[in-house]
Structure formats: C-alpha cells, structure tokens
Amino acid sequence: MRAALGAAVAACAVTALLPAAASAEPTTAGGLGSSVERVSVAADGTQADGDSAGASITPDGRHVVFSSSAKNLTPDATTGSEKVFVRDQQTRQIKQMSSNSTPIQPPVISGDGQYVAQWGKLFKDTKIFLSQAGTGRTIGIGCSGLSCSQPSLSADGRYIAHVATFNRPASRQSVEVIDWHAGAKVTVAEFEHTLPARPSISGDGRYVAYEDGEAGDVFVWDRTSGTSSGPIEDSSKGATLVQLSDDGTKVVYLSGSDTYVHDMPSGTDQLVPNVRGVAIDPTGRYLLYAPADTTGPSLTLRDLQTDTDKIVSDQPASAVSHAVSAGGRDVVFQSTAGGIVPGDTNGKSHVFVRHFG
Structure with a gap:
C-alpha cells in the first residue's frame, strides 16, 4: 500500500496543461490583485520558439532557472535538444548553462543564484552537472555510484545532496551530501532499492530531508549530530516528500x-486538507498548492500563519519545488494556457512569475 502510494504521487510537479501563453513586461491579469510576467523570453522580449518548463526561483526573486527546447532565447543557444537557462530578473538577461546531456528533471539553483545543478543522462548512466551561473562554466562533480541523480543545492552551492545508485542494473542506492569545496562526502542513508529518495537540503547545508520510497516514510538528517530523525509522519500512513524549507524548520x-507541513522544532504537523502541496517558501510560511480535485484555481499560495490564500493561476498551470521566493513575494510556474499575459501567439509552454505586493 505504502509503496503504491509513493508511486502514485511520485512526481513533485503538479501538472494541468492546456492551450497557449504570453508578454515580457509585468502585466496585471485576471483581477488577482498582482502582476505576472513571462520570463521564458529573449532579452528583447521575443517569445521562446520552444517549450519551457520546470522553473525554480532564488529566495530574493532575482534569478529564475528553467529548461527549454527553445532555440532563440540566447544568440548562442544550442539547437536540437532541451537545455537549461538562467534569467536575471534585474538585468533581464538570460544565459544558457553548458552541459553534455539533456536534463532529466527540472534544474535547481543555489539560493545566491551563483550555481545551477542539472541531472542528465551520459552514455549508460546519469550524472550531475554543476555550472556557474555567471560564466556557464561546468564544474565536475563525482559521486560514489555509477549514476548520480536528484540534486539539491545549499544556499551558496557548496553542498549538494543527491542520490548515488549502484550496480547495473541498479539495485541499491544511497543519499549523499558532497562538499565540493573540501572534496568531502557524507552518506546520509542507504537503501536496498532504487525507488525515489528526493533529498532536499536546507540553505546552510545542515539538514537534509529525504524519503524512503519503499517504506513510504520521510526522514530528516542533521549534519551536526550525523543522525536522522523520523519517520516524521504518522507511522500508520505513507508519505511522499515535497520539500524542506531553506531555514530547515518546515518539511x-x-x-x-x-x-502536511511538519514543524521540526515542535514536532507537530499542520494539515492542509484535500490539496497537493507543490513548494514552500524559504521561510516556511507560504505553501504553494494545487487542488486535489479539478475545480477552482490550478495554483494557490497559502499563508500558513493566517490561513489566507492568494491565487497564483486561475488557468491550467503547474509548478515544481523551490517555486516560491522568500515571503511569498514571487511564484514561478509554467502553463500552455492562453490569456495569462497579452501577446501569446505560438501555443508553447511558457514560464511565468506571479508577483505579489
């Protein structure tokens, strides 16, 4: 039962896609009391000629990373396959990250916007590619297994939590944290299976939340003690990890x-019923969620302290973890729906940022 539940909710992205998207400048839309802009555009505002998705944002809202098959986002964009791009919201410039592979899952960006980690296939195995956002230069990162996957970055990009898989065909795996500055590695947990582990690291690199996909349990590892606590959920229930907040206080x-939003200091859970959580802001206060049913807005931001909601998208849309900036000020999402902003003419999936306040 618990393994089945883990498989049923395996994707961290919550998806609901339909027709088209649009415009480069912030635009008030939908009577939502906020503004929205499309960020998967070239520096001159030209809309992407390919599909874009899987976006996350830095805590300060300045940098957005996403993958795209577009060929016109940068003058030197590589053609033919999906690539990873970083957009600086302050300068409106976009840069392609170099890699020898096509990304398998959404890329992740460090909290300071300086590093981007990609997970892609290289020959028979999968590898993690770490790039400097400013230069696009790739830094070699090795792990102890044949394949490395599911990266999560600390705020300064120094620590990379990931999954190392062993044997071919793969039969076992471990959750690890690499300190690539010091060239050191710590094993967080080991499993005799290869079901999803989804590690999520705190901003300071001290805590790592992870999942035992076979048992359907969620744990939190503490670098200071070198031990894991958990399962954090009711042991009679199965659980699937979504995200650890950057401050390490909420899971x-x-x-x-x-x-459920688990508070680490108190050990208590806050229930948000009949919704599917997608991401939490770095402070652990704002939860991005999608409805469990098909009615109402596709993405909503909840203030967990006041139990009040703000609509992020009232049209079909999806998002991934780390989609909310600090204080819930900005939310990145993807959609093929028309009418989110003016000027959408090509029916592609685009990345947007909803700005609140």
Missing part, C-alpha cells in the same frame, strides 16, 4: 489526498 509532505 512539506503528501499523505493520501492531503498535504
């Missing part, structure tokens, strides 16, 4: 049709 997980 979002799914169980059944509900979302």
Whole structure:
C-alpha cells in the first residue's frame, strides 16, 4: 500500500496543461490583485520558439532557472535538444548553462543564484552537472555510484545532496551530501532499492530531508549530530516528500489526498486538507498548492500563519519545488494556457512569475 502510494504521487510537479501563453513586461491579469510576467523570453522580449518548463526561483526573486527546447532565447543557444537557462530578473538577461546531456528533471539553483545543478543522462548512466551561473562554466562533480541523480543545492552551492545508485542494473542506492569545496562526502542513508529518495537540503547545508520510497516514510538528517530523525509522519500512513524549507524548520509532505507541513522544532504537523502541496517558501510560511480535485484555481499560495490564500493561476498551470521566493513575494510556474499575459501567439509552454505586493 505504502509503496503504491509513493508511486502514485511520485512526481513533485503538479501538472494541468492546456492551450497557449504570453508578454515580457509585468502585466496585471485576471483581477488577482498582482502582476505576472513571462520570463521564458529573449532579452528583447521575443517569445521562446520552444517549450519551457520546470522553473525554480532564488529566495530574493532575482534569478529564475528553467529548461527549454527553445532555440532563440540566447544568440548562442544550442539547437536540437532541451537545455537549461538562467534569467536575471534585474538585468533581464538570460544565459544558457553548458552541459553534455539533456536534463532529466527540472534544474535547481543555489539560493545566491551563483550555481545551477542539472541531472542528465551520459552514455549508460546519469550524472550531475554543476555550472556557474555567471560564466556557464561546468564544474565536475563525482559521486560514489555509477549514476548520480536528484540534486539539491545549499544556499551558496557548496553542498549538494543527491542520490548515488549502484550496480547495473541498479539495485541499491544511497543519499549523499558532497562538499565540493573540501572534496568531502557524507552518506546520509542507504537503501536496498532504487525507488525515489528526493533529498532536499536546507540553505546552510545542515539538514537534509529525504524519503524512503519503499517504506513510504520521510526522514530528516542533521549534519551536526550525523543522525536522522523520523519517520516524521504518522507511522500508520505513507508519505511522499515535497520539500524542506531553506531555514530547515518546515518539511512539506503528501499523505493520501492531503498535504502536511511538519514543524521540526515542535514536532507537530499542520494539515492542509484535500490539496497537493507543490513548494514552500524559504521561510516556511507560504505553501504553494494545487487542488486535489479539478475545480477552482490550478495554483494557490497559502499563508500558513493566517490561513489566507492568494491565487497564483486561475488557468491550467503547474509548478515544481523551490517555486516560491522568500515571503511569498514571487511564484514561478509554467502553463500552455492562453490569456495569462497579452501577446501569446505560438501555443508553447511558457514560464511565468506571479508577483505579489
């Protein structure tokens, strides 16, 4: 039952896609009391000629990373396959990250916007590619397994939590943290299976939340003690990890049709019923969620302290973890729906940022 639940909610992205998207400048839309802009555009505002998705944003809202098959986002964009791009919201410039592979899952960016980690296939195995956002230069990162996957970055990009898989065909795996500055590695947990582990590291690199995909349990490892606590959920229920907040105080997980926000200091859970949590802001206060049913807005931002909601998208849309900036000020998402901003003419999937306040 618990393994089945883990498989049923395996994707961290919550998806609902339909027709087209649009415009480079912030535009008030939908009567939502906020502004929205499309960020998967070239520096001159030209819309991307390919599909873009899987976006995350830095805590300060300045940098957005996403993958795209577009060929016109930068003058030197590589043609033919999906690549990773970083957009500086302050300068409106976009840069392609170099890599020898096509990304398998959404890229991740360090909290300071300086590093981007990609997970892609290289020959028979998968590898993690770490790039400097400013220069696009790739830094070699090795792990102890044949394949490395599911990267999560600390705020300064120094620590990389990931999964190392062993044997071919793969039969076991471990959750590891690499300190690539010091060339050191720590094993967080080991499993005799290869079901998703989804490690999520705190901003300071001290805590790592991870999942035992076979048992359907969520744990949190503490670098200071070198031990893991958990399962953090009710042991009679299965759970799937969504994200650890950057400050390490909140863990979002799914169980059944509900979302729970676990407070690490108190050990208590806050229930958000009948919704699927997608991401939490760095402070742990704002939860991005999608409805469990098909009615209402596709993405909503909840203030967990006041239990008030703001609509992020009232049209079909999806998002991934780390999609919310600090204080819930900005939310990145993707959609093929028309009418989100004016000027959408090509029916592609685009990346947007909803600005609140």
